[in-house]
Amino acid sequence: MSTRFTDTDPLSPGTHTYRLAGLVQRYHVHGSGPVCVAHSGGPGILWEYLRIPALEEHLTMVYVEPVGTAVDSRLPSHPHGYTRERYSSFLEILIDRLRVPKVHLLGHSHGAFVAAHHALHRSGQLAGVVLYEGAPVTGPEHSAEAGRMVQAFAAKHAGHPGLPGVLAAFGAMATMADDEQTEAVAKGVLPSYFADFWGDEERLAPLRDAVRAVYISGLDEDGTPDIIDDRAALRELAVPALVVVGRHDVICGPRWGLELHELIPGARLLLLENSGHLGHVEEPGLFADGVRRFVLATAAPKDRTA
Template sequence: MNTSTTPSSAVAAPDTAPLSPGTHTYRLGGLVQRYHVYGSGPVCVAHSGGPGIDWEYMRMPALEEHLTMVYVEPIGTARDSRLPSHPHGYTRERYSSFLETLINRLGVPSVHLLGHSHGAFVTAHHAVHRPRQLAGIVLYEGAPVTGAEHGEEAARMVEAFAAKHADQPGLAGVLAAFGAMSGMSDDAQTEAVAKGVLPSYFADYWGDEERFAAFRDAVRATYISGLDEDGNPDAVDDRVALKGLTVPALVVVGRHDVICGMRWGVELDELIPDSRLLVLENSGHMGHVEEPRLFADAVRDFVLDTSVPQSTRA
């Protein structure tokens, strides 16, 4: 997982530059915001998924060879970054507003923004509402909608996964974890579910279990409800908004993803003007782990191709 030569525990001194390697911390709205810098080159800010999954699973050493990767530690995932309304109130708009402040602090004219899973939903929202500082976005395993339609498609894909792996002894545990999702109410339950469903997030988890088990064991999660402060779902339907997106976009989807799979990757690509689509044929939901070199090469090329500032962007 962490194969960079920079220790993950390295902490940048308070007076160092905002893009110096290590962990950076500042306060915003009474909360602690952290981000972690690795690599060199054009700046790419990475927002992890969940909501509530710890940022470290997003480490991408193959990208750090070419880009300055800024890994956001989303608010709510550490105790000193939790809202007074925790576990509620972590809307896309709030994540986006914290992203805006972080990007401003980096001191560069523009950045690329890469969001994985729920982070892709945040990235799409940010690109629609705050595009000015974005040179491009990577929607990695995202979708244009949530709610019943998305849930039905995920259920269909999980059924197909179960049929394909019916002979695997570990399948029962995966299905039990999916069944426990609706009952999550604390951090321990959320982490157990995240680890429990993880084999379904790979194209062939059991075919290389020794490799992927270490990744699974390292996952950390915080319970975040997905509701706003008033208890309403933070529903997503970006289909209309994405048709007017002004920011260059790369859509990345794994052929075997059960959560934000091919249907949604293709739809995102069709909705967004002049987007690029990368299909990772041998990946599920974790292409940066399953096919790291192919993933990194495509993201690197996209970033380099779209790094020229576009001053006329709204």
């Protein structure tokens, strides 16, 4: 892949843009301290929901705009072809251009699958990896567990006037085919992604309303599903790892966080008891403190006082 760099200080605060294989790649820098690259979820959820101000007080946060989430960053095969190997290959070039010996990589939700793949295949770039609301597998087993968790959510909130809309949004996932439908589904399911959305709706509703999403199929260019099973590979992971999971997450819940923790040698676990899928919003202090401690413990010595 050919690249063209447009700035001389790749870690200066603000938005950075360069061309990569004919596409535009953007990333956004906030904060100061050891460098932590953050990859958002979806695939197809735009990066802004993952802003973590509490971490920016201690770390240089580099928020990636994953390719495909902007019109000028779409593959010729869009909405197909966005495998995690492709995301990781784009990450490799972005990290190289930051011009630091090693970075920490934080991946949320689908971004955690990307981060795990990157740590397994491009470990030389990483001082550590944060798998935030991830899982070791996708496919039928993961879907069945998510279905069980959604049923438990429905039982817990039976009779709430907002519940039918959430369940309808989950039902619409299977028929998403364009950006408008994808964003509607993302906003529709979001109440279930919190431990208690309706109990804190005044604060959380603006975040739901601000979510932006585009349709990405989850298929490779040839129509092959990007099915994941990292169980065997993660037993050999040599990169220091922190697993973060919310007790009430319906999509990548405690079962998967505990399994990741058990699979990865020496992994640390941060279980957020009062969070769902978005612990950086629900328990920002605990989340930031756990990630900060992990980064500083695994950073190069010169970075540990930051």
